[in-house]
Amino acid sequence: MGIENRVALITGSASGIGKKTAFRMAQNGAKVVINDIVADNVEQTVDEFKKEGLAVIGKVADITKKVEVDRMMNETVETLGSLDILVNNAGMERAGALRNLTEADWDITINVNLKGAFLCSQAAHNHMVSQNYGRIINIASRAWLGGAGQAPYSSAKAGVVGLTRVLALELGRKGVTANCVAPGLIHTPLWDDLPEKNKAFLLSKQPTGKLGDVDDIANAVMFLADDQSGYITAQVLYVCGGRSLYSG
Amino acid sequence: MEVVRDKIALLVGACDEVGQAIGVRLAQKGATVIVCDTDYARLSILAEQIRESGGNAEANPVDSTSSVDVKRLVGDVIKQYGKIDILINNADARFGKPVGDASDEEWETGIRTNLNPVFFFCREVIPKMQAQKYGRVINISSLDYIGWPGRSSYSAVKSALFGLTRSLSLETARDGVTVNCVARGDVATSEMSPELAAKIGESLPVKRIGRPYDVARAVGFFASDWSKYVTGQMFFVCGGKSAHFSMSI
Ligand SMILES: NC(=O)c1ccc[n+]([C@@H]2O[C@H](COP(=O)([O-])OP(=O)(O)OC[C@H]3O[C@@H](n4cnc5c(N)ncnc54)[C@H](O)[C@@H]3O)[C@@H](O)[C@H]2O)c1
Secondary structure, eight states, X not given: OTTTXXXXXXXXXXXXXXXXXXXXXXXXXXXXXXXXXXXXHHHHHHHHHHHTTOOEEEEEOOTTOHHHHXXXXXXXXXXXXXXXXXXXXXXXXXXXXXXXXXXXHHHHHHIIIIIHHHHHHHHHHHHHHHHTOEEEEEEOOGGGGOOTTOHHXXXXXXXXXXXXXXXXXXXXXXXEEEEEEEEOSEEOHHHHTSOHHHHHHHHHTOTTSSOEEHHHHHHHHHHHHSGGXXXXXXXXXXXXXTGGGOOO | OOOOTTOEEEEESOSSHHHHHHHHHHHHTTOEXXXXXXXXXXXXXXXXXXXXXXXXXXXXXXXXXXXXXXXXHHHHHHHHHSOOOEEEEOXXXXXXXXXXXXXXXHHHHHHHHHTHHHHHHHHHHHHHHHXXXXXXXXXXXXXXXXXXXXXXXXXXXXXXXXXXXXXXXXXXXGGTEEEEEEEEOOBOOTTSOHHHHHHHHHTSTXXXXXXXXXXXXXXXXXXXXXXXXXXXXXXXXXXXXXXXXXXXX
């Protein structure tokens, strides 16, 4: 029941939302794979988790590179025996007005958020289909609905929603579900660095008047990753304090 | 996992199989469940079942189409327990006819039995939740809201739940109250023949029909502390069927 003894790989999990999600999944009995592009952070995260007595291994890989992704998935299955849960969490944003955005801004944002989710899902689904079981959870964003200054990011996250629906339709018959969690404003270190003026502006558009925390996202991911969530697929679960309804 | 320990839950429309599964699930996770419906005999059996499986439950019959009786019931619960933390509106009477054949009375019955109760309960319970700065409201809708031939009035009522949910969620967002909709897709009940259940299952992306428990688990998430930053949402438990439609995201 739950996620106990399941092998869960969370991309970009040496920081922020991914790290907390990985931690909570490990606490709940999953065997967790920490992935990130920043090797030092992977090592440090694995050490931290091990000190807490949690089952964890680390895999450094750039999810925008097919060879690195394929190697990571194969090594995971070799070491831990299977791959049951994939959380496509690694992401980043280059924001700016249309006229200021560069081709490089577009490419990197699309590559990390969208191509990375595609490559990881493609590599993971082979293992999931062969065992007739899998849970894919893609971290999209409330911002997929569109936001001024967010052309590459909104486009990438909208792509993630479309990808999720395709995965659900293609893999449903093989016991694999695919869903999105769409976070709104979440309290991560990035937030603390914002000027007070920006914080006040963002909060004024928030129906709850509050930020969410990383645990709110971890909870949603664990709900969807559960053994017993097999009848839930192709969905977008917004964890955004009502921001998807209203932008003031 | 998600818990609802020491919470008082009011479950309206408890007697159908989805309602029963929700009651059992919430009680298992630690809530005291007040099960409401029209049929006292069936309610008592359900409450007894929940208690036998180690949970707390009480049967309280109500005519949910009467605002007077809804007010009476909510008053009773507050008097006895001092609060209501979770409200689940599950009353669901399925009906439908080609539009030319539907009488005034059938249209009005649809609204009276499927929509008015949700409004009456929300009106009585939500201000109390706002005052205590905590509440979870879950309205059970149906994927049929999306439009179905011969089901226009049912779809209209189920769509209305979505607008109600969104408006109420914005109204209560700063008060620690969340309001969400769980829309059920195809769910097998004991009345359905196994052949029909299998046929429907085959038509769905996950290749199986849902069970009442699938819906109950999702309700459990929205009723718990795990979902405190989730409000105003329509969440489908439908084996992926919603991916065939455009309105479902
Ligand atoms: N924080 C928020 O408010 C918020 C809101 C909406 C959506 N999200 C989404 O949630 C996810 C996590 O965000 P976060 O705030 O925790 O970010 P974060 O920056 O703290 O963590 C993202 C991690 O991804 C890693 N990463 C980046 N490129 C990579 C690559 N090519 N290969 C492997 N790893 C890579 C980074 O090194 C970093 O450790 C992202 O997808 C983000 O878009 C966040």
